[in-house]
Amino acid sequence: MTTLLSGLPPSLPILGGGIALLLLCSAWRRSEARAILIALATLLLAFASLWWPLLPWPGDPTGMLFVPDGWFTYIAALILLSSAATMIMAWRETGTSSDEFYLLLLLGTLGALVMAGSADMVIFFLGLETLSLSLLGLIAWHRTHPTADEAAIKYLILAGLSSATLLFGLALSYADSGSLHFAAPSLEGPEGPALPLAATALVLTGLFFKLSAVPFHTWLPDVMEGAPIPVASFIAVTSKIALFAALARYFAGADLLRPDAAGTELAIVAVLSMFGGNLLALGQSNLKRLLAGSSIAHVGYLLLALLSPGPFGLTSAAVYLAAYAAATSGAFAALGGASVPADIAGWRGMFRRRPALALAMAIMLISLAGIPPAIGFFAKTYIVIAGVSARRIVLLVALVASSIIGLYYYLNIVRAMMEPAPEVHRAARGTPANAGLIAILAIITVLAGLFPETLVRQTRSLLQPAPIMREASLRPAAPHDILYRE
């Protein structure tokens, strides 16, 4: 039992406790305010606990259920913060007596955390399904919305399909290696490569489905459109971060630079996602669907980082995840705060009607498009460094070409916001909490873009000692040494 629990990060029991408390409170008296307070406090506590490992950790992941390494710490921090953002977005937006909403969110967060930290198939599966099932409830949240149910049933069927595929793959992997360790099976087994290859392919299908990489992405736009805005944000941000973390962990031991089947599939999916996501978004006028396309494309970029192991690979992915999380959450928060139909026509003239909101939205879009001074620019640069360093030429070309497509639709929204307003109707404003969230995210996006040093240093210090990182030690250049040498 000690081995089982030795890796358990304290944040997980804290979240579990929070969930229990929330259950108790709702049973006693339903109150949205109390629910969100408890949920936020739980998240905060869990966040703080990331830096105090209660139990000593041996440092060797074999045979452990959890790996609370630097990668987990970083991902957990992102997950906790983004789900806190989701909660703030949801405040007063999800109808009355919505404390279950926060409960489900907490549950989903717990699932995401478990997934990100798991070293074992069972644990991973548990986390995945916790997240998946709580998402189901969240997607179908709006009882009156006819599309909510449609989105939920689509998600249910497709998620079930993908879960089954994933499980089958895990089973094959287990059959091949006899270990439930959550990692890509080695191809050098005694049975030949067929079984591990099939296992990897099936597992990847499951993971790609949740990540919504092309061609497993088809559910995402529909679900995002049908789900409430905070939930869409949760799917696009929290869930994807967790999934990407798990994917990275799955391939931690594999050499992705070798041209084998898994690497090829990853590369193909990356290219398809970049183009598919951006092209899909190009044709959309609904902003939620558009952001779905955008998030698909960003998965493609992240896969490029994953496929570029080396001194920059995971660090760049980490920075990119942060940039993506901030900008996407911000965009959804702005979408929620605007109280207009989430299509481009509704946002026309936003700069005249609500300049601050429009400015924030523009910042988020600029960040997503990778234009300075927002953090997205630096993050994309970082990923390109990684790609160049690993000589991923084809992927880089795809990134450049698809980014240009991306620019078009991001800027198209900005343009629509700058056009004269069709008519000035006083729409309801978002909550002050949401406004504060938007402001904070906008400021973070710009400030981090101007001064990314802290972020880089933080990610690097977190990822440096982790076994997941197979980086050559990176010597930071001391400019004053090299600039002035004769």
Next chain:
Amino acid sequence: MIALPALILLPAAGGLAAWLSDRSRQASSLSWWVAITTILLQALLLLVITRTADWGHGPWLAHFSAPWIPALGIAARMDMDGLSLVMLWLTTLLSFPCVILSARDVGERPGLFNLLLLATIAGINGVFLATDLFLFFFFWELMLVPMYVLILQWGHEDRRRAAIKFFLFTQGSGLLMLVAILGLVILHQHATGIVTFDYFALADTPLMPTAAMVLMLGFFIAFAVKLPVVPLHVWLPDTHTQAPTAGSVLLAGILLKTGGYGLIRFVVLLFPEAATRFAPVALALGVAGILYGAWLSLAQDDMKRLIAYSSVSHLGFVLLGIFSGSPMGMRGAVVQMVAHGLSTGALFVIAGSLQDRLHTRDMRRMGGLWQALPHLSSVGLFFAIASLGLPGMGNFVGEFLTLLATWRVSPPMAILGTVGLVLSAVYSLTMVGRAFLGPPHAGQGTTHTPPPADFGPRQMTVLGLTMALLLVLGTYPQPVLDLSLPAPAHATPQPEGPHP
């Protein structure tokens, strides 16, 4: 020298101030005055920098460095050599017509207009100063955003298409350059183990010929889009045509010059061998630009499109000069850039003023404007003549030197280039003839019951000074020629220390 970042921060801060001063809505022209003051201050600052520069200690005149993202070897490093100084002066000088002539007449939200204008200028200043490749790229991208908004907000009828086209072309090619920059950084890291974006360190990277060629092409394409080089010029006519007057002036006057500047600083100097091998192709592209631009220029009915295509033609000479492989060509290219900035900038002012007055850019609906607008027309005639490269004007010096440098490398190219001079006469005079001379167009006078107002003293002063500058540049270009040779990438500037 702390003044270098100040050159970037000052316009940015001034822009913010102009924007804020517009909020009060007390005096509508307040933000305009703030903008003017900012530009004046910038000119003063540049004067101070020029005065206190480190003359006589090598080619680099001023230096600034501060850590920015040391984790990746990125520093906020700026260095100024003569080339940067010339370009900065050009920027500052052209800011005046932008602000004085066009920003004054902009309709709604002048504060925002001034903010965007000054922000673009700040970005351009940054581009001309940065010697850290990341910082350079940062500014390179940064200057596009306000420009995009300017075109989108104050542009003409087809502005949406033009703005997005502008943005996609420049940004897309910029991404290629980003990949090339990072490729260089990574190769440098492989060679030395050090990650740095420092221009001087990267210049020493040992490169295989193929790698150097590929990286050089990455840079070249980005700058070629900006310059622009045929066939990557297609964004330019649309953008110039649709942009507001100040936008056109900024675009033609300065923004295009960042392409030429980049070609000199980051293509020829960073990859000398690759650039030499590439030179024949570049020369051919330059000549193609000269001829194609001139040819299409003649076919246009839209006055701004005509000027835009003439820009394509003129900047072909810049490409010729840069890739002629001699200092003479480089100097000629710089003079050509300065002269083109002044003359074409002024032509855009004139075309913009005509559009304000006549509500059309179509030369089929102009004609005989000299009678109604003698001042405007005579100024237009002057700049048309300047742009056809009359000796005694700056353009001739640039064209002559670039052609002379080209002749040494390849006489046929130079001969084709001089054919471009003939064609430039054709389209310039055609423009003058169709717009200003001839009998008045039938539609005029009846549809515009009050006759359009001629240029007043404000416009005449600014444009007169521009004329004077062109004449001085044409007859006494030596100061610019002396300054314009870029400092070699290997001559590392002295760190800040004993001499301020």
Next chain:
Amino acid sequence: MSAASPTQALLLATILFATGLLGVLARRNLLLMLMSIEIMLNAAALAFIAAGARWHAAQGQVMFLMILSLAAAEAAVGLAIILRLHAAGRPTLDADTGNRLKG
């Protein structure tokens, strides 16, 4: 009749899985689609059992239990949503009709 070898069991699981997948792809009734998914899940569970048998470990059976609970949970939620769909006025359980989210 000898006991099935793990390989044979895996084969059976694969066939089951394919059947379930075909069911999802071919059936238009939502309920039947859900059932097909249950078949797929059970195929995975069977594969775990087979694998556990191969390695003589109990982990496969642990996983089987997990999958079972998941299948149950999914069926529950799925049925609830289908009920709500019905309540919301969707006339049939045909998955191909009445889709509003597309494009």
Next chain:
Amino acid sequence: MDALLLPLIVVFPLLAAGILFVSAGRLSARPSCVIGAGSVGLSALLAGRLATGFLASPPPTGALHVTLWSWMQVEGFSTRIAFALDPLSLVMMLVVTGVGFLILLYACGYMHDDPDIARFFGCMTLFVAAMLVLVFSSDLLSLYIGWEGVGICSYLLIGFWHTDTANVVAARKAFIVTRIGDAAMLCGLLLLATQAGTLDIAALLHIVATSPAQLLPTTAAFLLLGGALAKSAQVPLQTWLPDAMAGPTPVSALIHAATMVTAGVYLIARLHPLFMAVPPAMTAVALVGLITLLLAAGSALVQTDIKRILAYSTMSQIGYMFLALGTGAWQAAIFHLVTHAFFKALLFMAAGAVILRVHHRQDIYQMGGLAPAMPDVFVAFLAGAAALAGLPLLTAGFYSKEMILQGAWHANPLLWAGALLGAFATAIYIFRCVFIVFLGTRHTEPTGRTGATMAIPLACLAILALAGGWMEMPDTIAPVHLLSHLLSPLFGTPMAEGPSWLLWAGSLVPLAGVGVAWLLWRPRTQARRPPEDAIARLARTGWGFDTLYDTLLVRPFITLGRLNQSDICDRLSDATAATARAGGRMLSHMQSGQVRRYAGWIAAGTVVALCLGIRP
């Protein structure tokens, strides 16, 4: 002192131009005249002062050098704005300032009522300044400033009455055609600069003298010749000159008769060692001259517009100068340049005076019988016509043309014969003009009178057109060789004279021409209409060069440009964008909303992934 005077001669007209332009129409006619004509008059005075000083005590090096400033100084090339006064530029200076002043004075009267007179004088003075720069420059590149400067002034002045589209088109044509030549000349400059590293004329000529091969002289000479041909309206770049008559008459007199069009002659004379080193170029110059003089004379024979007659005559006369240059008779060319400046300016101004008084009609068949109404103008025109025809002994044209004929005879008797034929035609067409315009029945009643500002220049030039030739006479008549002597430091001693019957031939042929003209166009009751056959029409339109160029070059160029107006490259980028949009639509199509379709995509993706594993 002289070093200061030299630039001052240029500065005065330049300053005047600046003042006139900046005042931008606020000046009335009188101050404009005073500034315009006064500044050139001042220059003429200074020029006279300088000339007397130069003649009295020639500088030891043979030329007075003034370096103003260094223009461009870069690696491997440097050029200066530098002036030099040697005998050749001295002659040119006197012609430009002297004749220029007279013409400007005339213009004060001619343009008096034009509202844009300030602009007119601004352009005129600017032209004089540019022409002086051209003449003074001791560096080919600063010469090129003047070269292009006079071109642009010519453009501005031809299109001076810009409300008429025809004038604007003519101006543009003039500039563009000369620009084609200028481009060739620029290529020549580039070549020389590349080979020599400098464009200083003295340095270049020094290289020509020591190691001519270094300069690739053949190419250089032909390229420079291209510039000279266009500027001087020689075949095949002559088509602009007749159209250039759209400008006001003083402009035609100054630019398109006396000064600018002779710049090509000046250039070749200035660089004569280079041309002498290339015999083919010399032959080309001579042939071009001969062809032009014959073609232009033929055209002049059938023109009906008085100014076009004079324009073709100018082309023809410059053809003579080119013939002289090509035969190495440098002094003859310059001599003819000077006398031509006198008599052609006179002819233009007299024609202008006529035109002014017959209500701006220019068709000679609408005039007629004007001699009694304006005897003074008639006399002036007659003097000019006599000089142009080269009537023996009395006129300047006789002596200069005689010298050219001598040179041609020495080079090749065929050239001489051609030139003589030209002289015959010259006499015919100019006296045809005289007889039709001034004699016979009157078709238009003249009004007004010719004022003093116009009459005085006419008188001065009439005297010069007659007496100006006495500075240089054949030995057979009187051994006067003032001009040859002055120019001999540059060109060496002129060649010996040919047999005396040459002189007789040269004297009698013009007289015969006048006789023929009298026979054909003497005053009758019925004025002869111009011939209307095909050759006449061809000759009237300048032998079809215009049509040829129009169909071969101009139209295809413009048509193709129009076809590509929207830029084929642009369409390519649009196509890319359309492809992206189509891709977007395709992907939207993939989002059909059918959950089974979605599951199918997932399954398909999985199958493909599985197949990827099988591949190796």
